[in-house]
Amino acid sequence: MSENLNQRIVLAARPQGLPVPGDFRLEETPVPQPGAGEVLMETLFLSLDPYMRGRMGLVKSYAQPVAIGGVMVGGTVSKVVQSRHPDWQEGDIAVAYAGWQRFALSDGSGLRRLDPAAPLSAALGALGMPGFTAYAGLRNIGKPKPGETVAVAAATGPVGSAVGQIARIHGARAVGITTGAHKLAFARDELGFDAVVDHKAPDFTAQLAAACPQGIDVYFENVGGTVWDGVFPLLNPFARVPVCGLIAQYNHPGEPQPGPDRLAVTMREILSRSLTLRGFVMTEFWDSQQDDFLRDATAWAADGRLRWREDIVQGLENAPEAFIGLLQGRNFGKLVVQLGAA
Structure with missing residues (x-):
């Protein structure tokens, strides 16, 4: 893939029962350019989670559904590759909500900075x-x-x-x-x-x-x-x-x-x-309790009381099939798609 193109997976059709590969579509679009106060982020890891199935339908829920043709939603660990934001520098790594795509823009809202030396994918699982x-x-x-x-x-x-x-x-x-x-x-x-x-x-x-x-x-x-x-x-x-x-x-x-x-x-x-x-x-609890969680979970992980297993899939193009497997219980541990290396 050209470095000037952004790979993304969009919702092609609303599933009838278990999703099938045809409900997703892989697209290539120009890489967006950050404006003033924005950063361009490259996805390193994408989280796949059961809640995403609800976003593919139209049943009333706590969040809006993904539009047909819209990028599938999802949490990510992403690296800043261009910055026009005063608080973020190129090379910074953060938890984001960039969705199923290689590149995404952010104005900094909702980003949580990560230590590059930490186990990055765990920020989408046991420590996320x-x-x-x-x-x-x-x-x-x-x-x-x-x-x-x-x-x-x-x-x-x-x-x-x-x-x-x-x-x-x-x-x-x-x-x-x-x-x-x-x-x-x-x-x-x-x-x-x-x-x-x-x-x-x-x-x-x-x-x-x-x-x-x-x-x-x-x-x-x-x-x-x-x-x-x-x-x-x-x-x-x-x-x-x-x-x-x-x-x-x-x-x-x-x-x-x-x-x-x-x-x-x-x-x-x-x-x-x-x-x-x-x-x-x-x-509903994140704003008031995230600091307590990050403190406690980090300490529990350090002393071995909190452990985890990851099921890592390589390549964005394999996300749909991995997600379908998740809904069938085929994964073993936290399901993560790896797109790049820090």
Whole structure:
């Protein structure tokens, strides 16, 4: 590709169910030039996250959808390659929100400077938005106490893995729900979960009950679907459920789910057991708690209490297929696309 051209991936069509490669289009456009007060940034790493599926549709949500022909949204680690901004110099590296493209302009709003010597891609995972999502959900909603049981699905993903480790830092017992021998072993042996359960096992509900003999006090909801069905009967009185994601339903937004209507039964149990279910988006806590998170997470990473795994894909052109795989659970760890080197 010519250095004078910008590669970008745009939304070509709104998906019907699981996205397909034809819902994306790779384009080449001239590299934009920074105006006064702007910087031109080159993407080094692009984060791929489940929330992006919601941005591809038109279902009402907390954020505007991507327009047809618009660049797919996403967090990035980017390097300043030209600057007309007084606070940024060429070579500076920052967390940005440049989306699925090689080059992007910024007026400096929302940029967070990074130490070039730090593990840069981790700023999109355990030391970035996913890690903060786990931190904020537990701190503000889950509020685990020593000795309590905290369960989390997608336990080897960037949010779930942080949830389990932070729960244990607070003295709670962590139960991870995932699938596949390699992921189960990683959650148990590398991340330190106290128990792990395979949600695709025929006896999943029995496994989960055995792993949670005292019930569940905090369930960090990332998935929904049949995992929720197994967790719900085990929730203790006064259990707290931070609702972060519902990936099992992302490819069918707004569609009624098959089976009987269980809303009345669910509401009765919420009432009788005094349960707290609270949806959240991490941005509501970012301004007031980001400094606490960065201080704590950096310290936990330094002393080995916060670990992570990355699944790194090379090349922007491979982002669509990697993203489709993410929605099918094919990734192992935080999914990141590498576009360049610092």
